[in-house]
Structure formats: C-alpha cells, structure tokens
Amino acid sequence: MFRPSHRRQTILPVVLGTLLASCSKEAPPELDDAALAFQKQLQEQFIRAQPGSVITIPAGVHPINRGLSLNVSGVTLRGEGMDASVLSFKGQLQGAEGLLVNASDFTIEDLAIEDTPGDGLKINEGRNIVIRRVRTEWTNGPHEDNGAYGIYPVQVENLLLEGSVAIGASDAGLYVGQSRNVVVRNNRAERNVAGIEIENTFNADVYGNLATDNTGGILVFNMPDLPQPGHSTRVFGNRVIANNTDNFGAEGTPVASVPAGSGIVINSNDRVEIFDNEIADNDTANIIISSYYATGYQGTREMAADYDPYPETIFVYGNRFSGGGSSPDGLDLKALKVAMFGLKGSFPDILWDGYANPDKLDAEGNLLSEHAICIDNGDAEVLNADLGNGSDNIVVGADQHRCVHDKLPAVVLAAPLEKL
Amino acid sequence: MRECSICVVALLLGACGTAQRDVQVFPPDAPPENLSAWGVLRADGNQLVLHANVIPYELSSPLFSDYALKLRTVWMPEASAATYAADREFDFPVGTIISKTFHYRKAEDWRDDYFSVQYAAQEQADNSVPPLDLERQWLLETRLLVRYADGWRAFPYVWNAAQTDATLEIAGELRQLTLRKDGEVQPVNYIVPDVNQCGGCHTPDHTAGTLRPLGPRAWQLNRPYAWWQDTGSQLNHWRERGLLLSAPQMQVTMPESLEQRARAYLDANCAHCHNPAGAADTSALHLNIDAPLDRKFGLCKTPVAVGRGSGDHRYDIYPGRPEESIMVFRMQHTDPAIAMPELGRSVVHTDGVALISDWIAALPGEC
Numbered sequence: 001m002f003r004p005s006h007r008r009q010t011i012l013p014v015v016l017g018t019l020l021a022s023c024s025k026e027a028p029p030e031l032d033d034a035a036l037a038f039q040k041q042l043q044e045q046f047i048r049a050q051p052g053s054v055i056t057i058p059a060g061v062h063p064i065n066r067g068l069s070l071n072v073s074g075v076t077l078r079g080e081g082m083d084a085s086v087l088s089f090k091g092q093l094q095g096a097e098g099l100l101v102n103a104s105d106f107t108i109e110d111l112a113i114e115d116t117p118g119d120g121l122k123i124n125e126g127r128n129i130v131i132r133r134v135r136t137e138w139t140n141g142p143h144e145d146n147g148a149y150g151i152y153p154v155q156v157e158n159l160l161l162e163g164s165v166a167i168g169a170s171d172a173g174l175y176v177g178q179s180r181n182v183v184v185r186n187n188r189a190e191r192n193v194a195g196i197e198i199e200n201t202f203n204a205d206v207y208g209n210l211a212t213d214n215t216g217g218i219l220v221f222n223m224p225d226l227p228q229p230g231h232s233t234r235v236f237g238n239r240v241i242a243n244n245t246d247n248f249g250a251e252g253t254p255v256a257s258v259p260a261g262s263g264i265v266i267n268s269n270d271r272v273e274i275f276d277n278e279i280a281d282n283d284t285a286n287i288i289i290s291s292y293y294a295t296g297y298q299g300t301r302e303m304a305a306d307y308d309p310y311p312e313t314i315f316v317y318g319n320r321f322s323g324g325g326s327s328p329d330g331l332d333l334k335a336l337k338v339a340m341f342g343l344k345g346s347f348p349d350i351l352w353d354g355y356a357n358p359d360k361l362d363a364e365g366n367l368l369s370e371h372a373i374c375i376d377n378g379d380a381e382v383l384n385a386d387l388g389n390g391s392d393n394i395v396v397g398a399d400q401h402r403c404v405h406d407k408l409p410a411v412v413l414a415a416p417l418e419k420l
Numbered sequence: 421m422r423e424c425s426i427c428v429v430a431l432l433l434g435a436c437g438t439a440q441r442d443v444q445v446f447p448p449d450a451p452p453e454n455l456s457a458w459g460v461l462r463a464d465g466n467q468l469v470l471h472a473n474v475i476p477y478e479l480s481s482p483l484f485s486d487y488a489l490k491l492r493t494v495w496m497p498e499a500s501a502a503t504y505a506a507d508r509e510f511d512f513p514v515g516t517i518i519s520k521t522f523h524y525r526k527a528e529d530w531r532d533d534y535f536s537v538q539y540a541a542q543e544q545a546d547n548s549v550p551p552l553d554l555e556r557q558w559l560l561e562t563r564l565l566v567r568y569a570d571g572w573r574a575f576p577y578v579w580n581a582a583q584t585d586a587t588l589e590i591a592g593e594l595r596q597l598t599l600r601k602d603g604e605v606q607p608v609n610y611i612v613p614d615v616n617q618c619g620g621c622h623t624p625d626h627t628a629g630t631l632r633p634l635g636p637r638a639w640q641l642n643r644p645y646a647w648w649q650d651t652g653s654q655l656n657h658w659r660e661r662g663l664l665l666s667a668p669q670m671q672v673t674m675p676e677s678l679e680q681r682a683r684a685y686l687d688a689n690c691a692h693c694h695n696p697a698g699a700a701d702t703s704a705l706h707l708n709i710d711a712p713l714d715r716k717f718g719l720c721k722t723p724v725a726v727g728r729g730s731g732d733h734r735y736d737i738y739p740g741r742p743e744e745s746i747m748v749f750r751m752q753h754t755d756p757a758i759a760m761p762e763l764g765r766s767v768v769h770t771d772g773v774a775l776i777s778d779w780i781a782a783l784p785g786e787c
C-alpha cells in the first residue's frame with residue numbers, strides 16, 4: 001500500500017522505451033584537446049596525491065569523460081565555488097560514478113559535479129570525511145535516466161556533510177549509507193526521488209536542511225542483509241516542504257516504494273527522533289512510518305534472521321505541520337483517503353502502516369512502551385493503516401501514541417572534525 | 421624436448437645479435453618510461469618475445485575485457501619462488517613481476533589509422549601463446565604488477581603504433597576500435613585504466629586497501645597450457661621448475677558443470693569487488709567462488725543502491741527467470757550507470773550473458 005501501485009503500469013514501458021532508445025543514442029560529446037589535457041592532469045594529480053595534498057579545481061566548466069578516483073588519505077579537493085568550478089560528466093564513457101574516493105581524512109568543498117551517468121560523488125569506506133558546499137546536479141531536472149545518487153558516502157565514520165546541494169538524482173540526492181557518527185546539516189535537496197536518505201546508519205543528526213520538490217523529503221531507512229543495521233537518528237530543525245514530484249526511480253530500488261508526496265519517511269529503522277521541523281504540503285503525508293513489509297519486496301523467502309523489519313522507538317514531537325495528505329500517490333492510498341476523509345479531506349499528518357513485531361506487544365496488542373511509536377505533537381494525529389491485518393482495524397487518532405522516549409544525545413563529531 | 425626448444429629460441433635470439441636484456445626491478449617511485457626497460461617482454465616489430473626466465477600462464481576462467489586476448493606472464497627473482505595456497509592467490513616473493521598484455525587479432529581490413537580487430541570464440545589460448553606474431557596480433561597495452569617489500573604496485577603501459585615498445589601512461593588512455601565478432605561489427609571505446617583504477621579491481625580487500633594479483637590462484641591455474649606442450653597442469657611445471665613451494669601434485673581440474681562454469685565466471689568477473697571484504701560489500705552481494713549459494717549470492721536478494729541498474733527488476737537472481745534477474749540485466753548493458761562490472765567492459769560479453777542466463781534458468785525455486 002505504501003508502494004504506489006500505478007507505477008508498474010506507467011513506468012515500465014517508458015523505461016523499456018528509453019533503453020531501446022539508448023542503443024541509438026546520440027554520440028557523447030567528444031572532449032577537445034584542452035579538455036583532455038585538463039582531465040589527464042587531474043587524473044595524474046589524484047594518482048600522485050600524498051597525504052596533505054590539496055588539489056584545486058579552477059573556475060569554469062570542465063568536461064570529463066572518465067571516472068575519477070582517489071585512493072590516498074589526507075587529501076583536500078577544492079574548487080572556487082559550487083557554481084563556479086564545475087566538473088561536467090555529460091558523455092562520461094566509463095565509471096559508475098563521477099568521483100570515487102576510497103580514502104580517509106578527505107575534504108571536498110566548493111565545486112559541482114554535474115550530469116554523471118551513475119552516481120556523482122561516492123566515498124566508499126573512510127573516516128573523517130568533510131563534504132561542504134558541493135553541488136551535484138542533473139541539469140535536465142528529474143528524469144529516470146539520471147544517475148542514482150548525488151552525494152553518496154557509504155561505510156564511513158565521522159562524516160560532516162553540510163552546505164551542499166543535490167538536484168535531480170533518480171535515487172537519493174544526499175545518501176548516507178552504512179555509516180556512523182554523521183552530521184548532515186544546512187543542505188538543500190530538491191527534485192530528487194529521495195532528498196536526503198540515511199540508511200543502515202547509526203548516530204546521525206540531520207538538521208537545518210531544506211528538502212523540497214522531491215518524491216520523498218527525508219528518509220531514514222534500514223535494509224536487510226547489510227553489514228550493519230541502522231538506529232539512532234535525529235531529524236530536527238529541517239524544512240520539508242511540498243515533496244510531491246512523481247517517483248522517477250527505477251522499480252526494484254528501495255526508494256521506488258516511496259509514494260510521491262512523502263515528507264519524512266522512516267522505514268524499518270529504530271530510535272528515530274523527529275522534532276522541531278517545519279513539515280508542510282506533502283500530499284501523501286507529512287510523516288510516514290513504515291516497515292519493510294509495506295515495501296512489498298519481501299517475497300516468499302524467509303527474511304534474514306538478524307534483520308528487524310519493524311520501525312521501533314520512534315519519537316515525534318514539536319514539529320510544525322501544515323497542509324499535506326490531501327492528494328496521496330497510488331490508487332490504494334487515494335481510495336483509502338477518499339473513503340475515510342472524503343474527496344476534499346486529508347490524511348492526518350502521520351501515516352503508520354501498523355506492522356508491529358508480535359513479540360513486542362502488550363496484552364492489548366500495543367507495542368511495549370520502550371518500542372512504541374510516540375507522538376507528542378499538539379493535535380497531530382496518526383492513521384494506523386493496520387496493513388498487517390488486511391486493514392481490518394484502521395485507527396485514526398493520537399491516543400495510542402501518547403508517550404515519550406528519552407531523547408537521543410546529540411552527535412558529536414570526533415577529532416579532527418570536532419571544531420567544525 | 422620443451423627445455424630444448426626454449427634453448428633454441430634463446431640461441432636464435434642471441435644469433436640475431438639482439439642480446440637479451442636482463443629483467444630489472446625498478447623502485448616503486450621510479451618506474452621506467454618504457455616497458456622494454458623491465459626486460460620482461462620485448463617486441464622487435466615482428467614478434468613479442470619473453471625473457472627466458474619469464475613464464476607465461478593461462479587461466480581457466482579469465483576476466484572479460486572487451487574480447488581482448490591476454491598474454492599473462494610471471495617472473496620471479498632467481499632462486500625465489502611463490503608459495504602455494506589452496507584457496508587464495510599465491511604468495512609471491514619480493515621482486516616478482518606479473519604482466520598482462522592485452523592484444524587483439526587484426527581483422528583483414530586493419531590499418532594503422534583504423535584499428536579493426538577480430539574475435540572468434542575458442543581462439544584465446546592459441547593466439548596468446550608466446551612468442552606473439554605481430555603480423556597477426558596488435559598489442560594494445562601491458563599492465564605490470566610488481567611486488568615490493570611493502571606490497572604490490574601497478575604500472576600501465578600503452579603500446580606505440582610501431583609496436584616496438586610501450587610507454588607508461590599512469591592516467592590510462594582511451595582507444596576507439598572496431599570489433600568484428602561472428603560477422604558483427606561494433607565500435608569499442610577501449611579504456612586503459614589509470615593507476616588508481618587498477619586498484620578498482622586489484623584491491624579485493626577494500627578495507628586493507630592494498631593491491632593484489634587476482635588470477636594466480638590454484639583453481640584458475642590448475643589447467644593445461646599449450647606453451648608447455650603437454651596436457652598436464654601448468655602448476656606441475658611451476659613446481660618442477662622450483663617456482664612454486666608447498667604445492668601438491670596437481671590433477672587438472674577445470675570448471676565443467678554449468679554451475680561450476682557460472683560460478684567460475686562470476687568469481688573472475690565480479691568477486692574482486694563482490695566479496696565479503698570487497699569494495700562492493702556495501703551491496704551485501706558476495707560472488708566469490710567459495711561463497712554459499714544463498715541470498716547473499718543474489719538468490720531472491722533485493723538490491724541496495726542499484727539505481728537504474730535494477731532494470732525494474734526486484735531481485736539480483738530470480739531462479740528460473742534470467743530475464744527478470746538484475747544480474748543478467750546489468751551484464752547486458754554498457755551504460756556506465758547500469759553496466760557490471762563497472763570497469764573494463766564497454767561491450768556486452770554475449771557468451772558470459774548466455775552462461776549466466778542458462779545457469780539462472782536452471783535454478784529451482786521461487787522468490
């Protein structure tokens with residue numbers, strides 16, 4: 001149900017069409033000699049870099065047709081501004097990302113990465129990573145042919161991602177995966193499928209960001225089978241506004257299950273705190289709390305034994321809601337909304353799929369207090385869709401969620417990032 | 421007989437007055453500009469020949485690289501040897517030089533300014549037995565892996581148009597070729613990797629981050645090789661030459677069954693990243709040859725960060741349904757956002773796609 005059911009029919013033929021078309025796609029732009037020379041000297045700087053090296057990208061648009069990679073720790077990559085120094089990967093021939101970093105103590109700042117066929121910036125395994133004032137963008141706007149992730153640190157520890165901009169990613173604009181000790185602040189994510197996504201990560205603070213015009217604004221997800229489960233994320237002080245862009249992600253990706261019009265989405269993650277955000281005009285719901293079961297990806301095989309598919313110990317308080325829930329994505333959600341709230345009515349601010357671990361219920365069938373979904377947010381209400389029981393007992397209200405959890409501590413960046 | 425023939429070759433070379441250069445190991449921060457300086461391989465415009473102490477070898481399941489043919493060699497310093505390991509790459513002594521020369525058979529319309537190359541199945545081994553006949557073969561690049569006290573280093577060399585030597589190109593290179601295969605013609609953007617990209621594959625333990633050779637493992641080498649002129653395992657020749665310590669007498673064992681061939685292919689083409697310590701452990705898809713055949717091998721496994729690579733499919737491997745399996749979809753595409761492997765392939769390996777599709781089609785079960 002949280003998977004918009006109309007997409008299968010509409011998107012699939014389109015994707016097939018573009019795949020066929022891509023066989024006869026116009027040839028990528030050839031790099032002229034100056035561009036080739038720039039690319040080569042940049043590659044050589046990455047190859048010859050030593051700890052402490054600063055690699056600078058001068059102002060200008062620099063076409064690149066090969067994937068760039070850095071394997072040396074302690075390097076800074078610096079441009080002259082996210083709108084001045086642009087690495088343009090339109091016509092990239094090779095490489096699943098524009099820039100791939102396999103290193104620690106890495107800082108990237110003040111530059112843009114545009115139009116990569118795959119991911120923009122990927123940082124795979126490293127400590128003490130600073131990404132600031134970096135823009136990743138697909139310049140033709142939202143499109144299913146865009147690359148998946150804009151800024152994509154994965155398996156990193158001690159990460160500051162700030163002041164950056166991500167536009168047009170066909171998966172997540174800013175995506176932090178399988179990481180720990182993370183601060184994501186003061187960024188702007190717009191017109192991506194997922195604006196900001198925190199996945200299988202623990203100890204993350206996400207604040208001061210603007211997520212708008214995405215399919216889903218801010219996602220806190222947990223996926224099965226991965227080396228580390230996520231928990232303990234705080235999402236606060238963000239503006240999550242009108243994330244109503246049609247889902248243009250490929251079927252089969254986790255974000256393809258996100259309905260357009262989702263503000264903040266928690267999926268299968270635990271100990272998540274959502275507070276002091278301005279959340280407005282997200283047409284499916286301002287907040288969605290859901291389980292892996294609601295994605296429809298489970299299939300018939302047994303789930304990994306160590307995977308917890310239920311969202312637990314969720315605490316929503318002090319947010320400023322307005323609008324939203326008036327035009328949900330997907331036939332099932334539309335039908336449900338009309339049936340319960342009428343053509344002109346709206347879902348409440350918070351949608352919960354209702355899946356709960358049967359081993360963690362009290363005698364009345366509610367989640368034990370330590371695992372509960374607690375809402376302390378004025379008159380904001382919850383719709384429990386009771387999907388686990390075929391929606392036999394849909395409940396609207398906040399009474400069953402009137403509880404509080406201990407607040408999570410703030411994430412403190414460790415040295416050498418402690419003063420940033 | 422074999423050793424005699426080597427002597428004869430050496431004598432002939434000597435007789436031509438082109439005295440053989442000794443193999444030389446250069447410091448890691450001072451690799452020579454020219455490949456010939458290492459003394460491992462030498463081209464005279466007619467032939468590519470090996471130094472007398474350089475051993476060529478062949479793998480049972482080679483990595484696919486745009487249908488390039490590959491001549492692989494190893495050289496170890498005198499009186500040193502590698503140490504056998506049953507389940508990982510052998511330990512090579514400091515000073516070891518492993519080379520891999522990528523070459524193509526020239527198509528009939530080949531010209532200096534029109535690199536038209538040809539591939540026909542089953543000819544890999546025949547064409548890559550040294551010395552290479554440069555009338556028929558066109559040398560593209562030679563990659564060296566050199567073992568130093570603190571680990572391996574990679575040096576990519578690109579052959580010149582005259583085919584007399586190759587030049588170090590740490591930033592790699594792009595060559596546009598025309599490939600003829602089974603009567604079909606397709607353009608190839610052949611990409612020589614840059615030095616950092618060498619690590620994209622040759623760092624199977626991504627956390628450790630150190631370069632390692634990938635091919636020289638027992639299961640890959642335990643096969644005959646035409647160069648030795650017999651049908652026994654090439655590893656027995658290594659042992660008899662004193663190049664491989666602690667090795668048992670080997671009975672030739674090559675992947676035979678559909679599953680063995682499929683898993684050998686996936687190991688060679690995917691497992692340098694897709695193993696529990698590899699760069700792609702972020703995906704939790706493990707395709708190393710000794711991995712259990714379970715969800716983490718892709719069976720009914722949903723993808724994690726696949727993006728457009730999903731092809732709108734739900735599962736990496738859908739048993740019985742190759743056409744609904746992400747793995748096959750990604751092998752069938754060359755778009756950098758979709759294609760797997762991420763590096764080293766710019767055309768579709770139709771035989772590989774067929775092999776993996778056949779294997780998936782034969783898998784039982786439902787998702």
